[in-house]
Amino acid sequence: MVDRRLPRPSELRELLRPAPFQWDGVQRRLTSAATIADLRELARRRAPRAVFDYTDGAAGEGELSLERARRAFHRLQFNPSVLHDVSAVDTTTTILGRPSTLPFALAPTGFTRLMHTEGERAVVAVAEEVGIPYALSTLGTTTIEQMAEAGPGARRWFQLYVWRDRAPAGELIKRAVDAGYDTLMLTVDTPVAGARLRDVRNGMSIPPRLSLRTFVDGALHPRWWFDLLTTEPLTFANLASTDGTVAELINRVFEPALTMDDVRWLRSVWPGSLVIKGIQSAADAERVVDAGADGVLLSSHGGRQLERAPVPLELVPSVVSAVGGRAQVLVDTGVMNGGDIVAALALGADAVLVGRAYLYGLMAAGRRGVARAVEILAAEVVRTMQLLGARSIDELAPSHVTLRPDLP
Numbered sequence: 001m002v003d004r005r006l007p008r009p010s011e012l013r014e015l016l017r018p019a020p021f022q023w024d025g026v027q028r029r030l031t032s033a034a035t036i037a038d039l040r041e042l043a044r045r046r047a048p049r050a051v052f053d054y055t056d057g058a059a060g061e062g063e064l065s066l067e068r069a070r071r072a073f074h075r076l077q078f079n080p081s082v083l084h085d086v087s088a089v090d091t092t093t094t095i096l097g098r099p100s101t102l103p104f105a106l107a108p109t110g111f112t113r114l115m116h117t118e119g120e121r122a123v124v125a126v127a128e129e130v131g132i133p134y135a136l137s138t139l140g141t142t143t144i145e146q147m148a149e150a151g152p153g154a155r156r157w158f159q160l161y162v163w164r165d166r167a168p169a170g171e172l173i174k175r176a177v178d179a180g181y182d183t184l185m186l187t188v189d190t191p192v193a194g195a196r197l198r199d200v201r202n203g204m205s206i207p208p209r210l211s212l213r214t215f216v217d218g219a220l221h222p223r224w225w226f227d228l229l230t231t232e233p234l235t236f237a238n239l240a241s242t243d244g245t246v247a248e249l250i251n252r253v254f255e256p257a258l259t260m261d262d263v264r265w266l267r268s269v270w271p272g273s274l275v276i277k278g279i280q281s282a283a284d285a286e287r288v289v290d291a292g293a294d295g296v297l298l299s300s301h302g303g304r305q306l307e308r309a310p311v312p313l314e315l316v317p318s319v320v321s322a323v324g325g326r327a328q329v330l331v332d333t334g335v336m337n338g339g340d341i342v343a344a345l346a347l348g349a350d351a352v353l354v355g356r357a358y359l360y361g362l363m364a365a366g367r368r369g370v371a372r373a374v375e376i377l378a379a380e381v382v383r384t385m386q387l388l389g390a391r392s393i394d395e396l397a398p399s400h401v402t403l404r405p406d407l408p
């Protein structure tokens with residue numbers, strides 16, 4: 001039996017105290033987004049379908065490479081150790097010879113101003129504020145110089161696509177050196193474009209074409225269209241001098257004739273750190289490190305290139321034993337949670353890159369959305385480390401994780 005009584009007014013007053021109302025709707029939605037998946041949902045509502053699908057989508061029917069990469073993180077089991085003083089956790093680490101306040105960097109993405117007109121400037125501003133690196137894409141929508149201006153104190157990396165005519169790449173490299181970029185990232189998993197079926201089905205074009213469909217979409221996503229039509233035009237800002245249509249340009253950028261000679265050439269002309277992005281085997285990791293790379297990025301391009309590609313996370317142990325000590329091992333594809341980042345580090349990776357996770361934030365709310373995405377990931381990294389009993393990145397070890405193929 002429970003004895004009942006009337007509640008006292010003072011107790012009711014305490015319970016009924018309303019939280020202060022947040023008048024700024026964008027901030028209100030961001031604050032109530034608790035995960036990257038919540039930000040993804042906000043992004044889906046704000047952006048036109050074709051833009052959301054371009055970002056969210058991957059290659060092939062079933063988007064298997066991305067799906068398997070994400071599932072690998074789910075199948076992972078953490079093995080904690082208790083009774084360590086984890087009241088203070090240090091997330092700082094060294095990525096490619098320089099400090100980063102968190103063990104992850106923001107991946108290069110093309111057409112970034114398509115997601116939100118603030119684009120790369122917003123991303124680099126957050127990277128500077130937080131103290132993590134950000135890579136500008138060759139297919140970016142902000143120039144090398146504009147990004148340096150928007151994030152003068154940020155660790156800026158430049159992602160390079162090299163195509164048959166080597167001259168434009170040489171020019172981009174020179175501009176990146178002059179603008180103080182510390183790392184060059186050569187992407188090598190794009191001999192041809194992946195089969196992005198959502199884009200084909202949506203009739204995706206860049207810049208978006210005005211048609212009856214886009215007109216209807218304009219009524220559904222007025223803010224996005226208003227931004228597009230009232231701000232500087234969306235262009236491949238770094239390739240302004242190139243002739244030809246956008247389609248021709250993209251076909252040229254995806255270069256089937258790239259070889260190890262190009263890695264050696266870049267090593268001879270680039271004074272900073274050199275990372276090869278899109279490595280998918282220990283043998284290739286060894287070849288590029290022998291050719292002078294300072295780091296390899298294990299990546300299936302967010303599942304956007306080869307279908308049924310290896311899961312980058314699962315490559316980490318073999319690549320670390322092949323090139324660890326001689327080069328840093330970075331990994332990306334499928335990261336949606338700070339726990340995913342901690343898992344990759346425990347398996348032996350030196351750092352992780354995130355792509356869509358920050359793009360969802362950008363698409364949802366520009367700079368504030370990117371800041372919220374990084375805040376969510378950082379809090380998850382810290383909480384996971386505390387619950388694992390690790391006080392610093394160095395303390396994370398393979399014993400903290402078990403890859404469990406038997407888990408659903």
Ligand SMILES: Cc1cc2nc3c(=O)[nH]c(=O)nc-3n(C[C@H](O)[C@H](O)[C@H](O)COP(=O)(O)O)c2cc1C
Nearest residue numbers: 055107108109110137187301302333334354355356
């Ligand atoms: C919308 C979008 C555009 C991208 N553009 C580029 C690019 O221009 N160059 C490049 O090397 N990688 C590009 N990537 C791949 C990312 O750098 C990164 O490898 C990938 O997003 C990691 O997977 P995640 O999105 O699951 O985190 C792009 C990815 C996305 C989602």
